[in-house]
Amino acid sequence: MYLNYKKNLFQCYLKHKYFYGGNKNMLPAVDYLIVPDKGDPYLEGHKCNVCEAIFLGERTVCSKCFARDKMSKVKLSNNGTLYSYSIVYRSFPGIDVPYISALVDLEDGGTVKGNLINVEPDPDNVDFGMKVKVVYGDALGRKDKDGNSYMSYFFEPA
Amino acid sequence: MSDVYVLGVDMIKFGRFPGRTVPNIGAEAALMALDDAGLTIKDMQAMYCGNLGQANAMVGQRILQEIGQTGIPVVNCANACATGATAFREAWMSIKAEMYDVVLAVGVEQMGKGLLGGAGGGDGIPKEGLLGSGTMPCVFAEAGMEHSSKYGTTFEQFAKISVKNHHHSTLNPKAMYQIETPLDDVMNAEMISYPNTKLMCSVNVDGSAAAVLVSEKKAKELGMQRAIKVRASALASDPYTDRDLVMPDVNACTRLAAADAYEQAGLGAEDINLVELHDCFATAEMLHYENLGLCKDGEAGMMIDEGHVELGGKIPVNVSGGLLSKGHPLGATGIANIYEVCSHLRGEAGKRQVDGARIGMTHVIGLGTACAIHILEKS
Ligand SMILES: [Zn+2]
Numbered sequence: 001m002y003l004n005y006k007k008n009l010f011q012c013y014l015k016h017k018y019f020y021g022g023n024k025n026m027l028p029a030v031d032y033l034i035v036p037d038k039g040d041p042y043l044e045g046h047k048c049n050v051c052e053a054i055f056l057g058e059r060t061v062c063s064k065c066f067a068r069d070k071m072s073k074v075k076l077s078n079n080g081t082l083y084s085y086s087i088v089y090r091s092f093p094g095i096d097v098p099y100i101s102a103l104v105d106l107e108d109g110g111t112v113k114g115n116l117i118n119v120e121p122d123p124d125n126v127d128f129g130m131k132v133k134v135v136y137g138d139a140l141g142r143k144d145k146d147g148n149s150y151m152s153y154f155f156e157p158a
Numbered sequence: 159m160s161d162v163y164v165l166g167v168d169m170i171k172f173g174r175f176p177g178r179t180v181p182n183i184g185a186e187a188a189l190m191a192l193d194d195a196g197l198t199i200k201d202m203q204a205m206y207c208g209n210l211g212q213a214n215a216m217v218g219q220r221i222l223q224e225i226g227q228t229g230i231p232v233v234n235c236a237n238a239c240a241t242g243a244t245a246f247r248e249a250w251m252s253i254k255a256e257m258y259d260v261v262l263a264v265g266v267e268q269m270g271k272g273l274l275g276g277a278g279g280g281d282g283i284p285k286e287g288l289l290g291s292g293t294m295p296c297v298f299a300e301a302g303m304e305h306s307s308k309y310g311t312t313f314e315q316f317a318k319i320s321v322k323n324h325h326h327s328t329l330n331p332k333a334m335y336q337i338e339t340p341l342d343d344v345m346n347a348e349m350i351s352y353p354n355t356k357l358m359c360s361v362n363v364d365g366s367a368a369a370v371l372v373s374e375k376k377a378k379e380l381g382m383q384r385a386i387k388v389r390a391s392a393l394a395s396d397p398y399t400d401r402d403l404v405m406p407d408v409n410a411c412t413r414l415a416a417a418d419a420y421e422q423a424g425l426g427a428e429d430i431n432l433v434e435l436h437d438c439f440a441t442a443e444m445l446h447y448e449n450l451g452l453c454k455d456g457e458a459g460m461m462i463d464e465g466h467v468e469l470g471g472k473i474p475v476n477v478s479g480g481l482l483s484k485g486h487p488l489g490a491t492g493i494a495n496i497y498e499v500c501s502h503l504r505g506e507a508g509k510r511q512v513d514g515a516r517i518g519m520t521h522v523i524g525l526g527t528a529c530a531i532h533i534l535e536k537s
Pocket of ligand 1: 048051062
């Protein structure tokens with residue numbers, strides 16, 4: 001498992017190198033990840049102006065307070081704290097394990113789920129409430145059926 | 159409104175039946191429940207059928223094609239892991255509404271082996287293992303770890319739940335497995351999604367269960383000796399919670415349904431003698447001790463440590479062996495739970511009988527989210 005972890009670290013390093021080469025021709029892995037032609041990628045929320053609930057993905061009605069047409073786009077923070085997690089040892093065929101599936105509360109609101117990387121996947125190394133930052137990089141080399149590359153986001157210890 | 163009684167109820171022994179069809183498996187439990195009620199399909203005025211895997215394939219009608227086509231109305235229900243309980247509740251409502259006096263509810267499922275949960279798909283690239291995991295063992299592990307974060311709940315405490323339910327199943331001949339799993343075995347089993355090991359995940363099995371529900375008038379006419387009164391039938395969907403989008407809710411939804419059920423019954427948790435709750439994973443059972451009000455928030459770990467939830471304890475939970483060992487055929491589970499509680503209230507639960515049980519509760523929750531709770535009473 002430790003070797004696997006080292007290998008993952010190295011892959012992440014490579015991906016970051018690749019990312020710093022530019023965002024050109026990279027599609028976002030999810031619709032709440034914005035990849036501008038120039039400048040840094042970021043996560044986007046849709047915030048209800050009435051009750052301040054933050055949603056991922058575009059919508060017109062707030063499911064918390066039922067207000068209609070009161071949503072505005074907000075740029076979500078790249079800083080957050082770990083709310084909960086699991087270490088995944090069994091996944092679907094072809095998915096590298098183990099990895100840490102993490103739920104992160106972002107500063108200024110919004111909760112997102114993703115992989116916590118650059119931490120050995122062992123409960124002793126993962127603390128509830130630990131500070132993490134959102135980092136962006138290639139979506140683990142995954143391509144769609146047309147061969148397009150994707151950008152995704154990850155968490156790493158701050 | 160009429161009170162509603164369960165007059166007949168039964169389940170088949172859960173197992174794997176690759177050579178059989180879904181309607182054929184469902185028909186077996188339907189006939190068993192009819193026999194238990196001392197009635198025939200000719201006496202049924204309507205049928206509610208729960209199944210997930212073939213939700214678009216008229217399973218209820220196909221069951222009647224096996225056991226008797228009387229032309230009665232049939233409604234097919236799908237509501238994730240609350241499917242069977244939803245079918246039961248629809249039957250209950252039809253009698254409450256005084257539409258019918260005698261109604262059949264059936265739950266049935268034929269499962270594949272392996273992981274349940276979001277493999278991704280759709281446009282773009284698969285998200286599993288890229289944006290965390292959508293597998294059920296992981297989703298429920300994350301919900302359990304939220305409890306660990308708040309209250310310091312340990313891996314060992316979660317594992318003890320699995321030890322307990324597997325022990326209970328050794329007393330239940332209808333459970334898929336009847337094997338003891340000591341704590342070391344549970345904790346050292348293959349880790350699936352920390353803290354859930356393989357022995358802390360429910361077993362995918364095939365199965366069916368069915369119930370005959372009747373109005374009070376009909377129960378009096380047919381004899382009340384073995385009739386079980388439905389004191390409450392509650393169904394809730396997930397209310398908005400702050401982490402909804404990334405963390406499917408199992409807590410708020412259960413609390414909402416529990417409050418409704420206790421209010422309908424005019425009872426509190428202290429009045430309940432046994433509970434069959436939705437232990438799809440060991441981590442899930444821990445949460446529901448608190449969600450159902452069996453203890454105060456933060457006391458769930460103590461409940462398992464002190465043995466309060468074991469057979470013979472203060473409030474025995476999942477004496478059937480639970481989904482962890484009896485097995486979890488999704489569409490059948492909600493009615494199988496009702497069968498278990500009815501068996502105790504009738505004093506017919508054999509070696510695992512909860513002594514003097516008068517009132518019991520069943521709980522199921524399907525992600526997405528649907529929670530169904532029933533409170534049943536010996537009449
Ligand atoms: Zn709002």
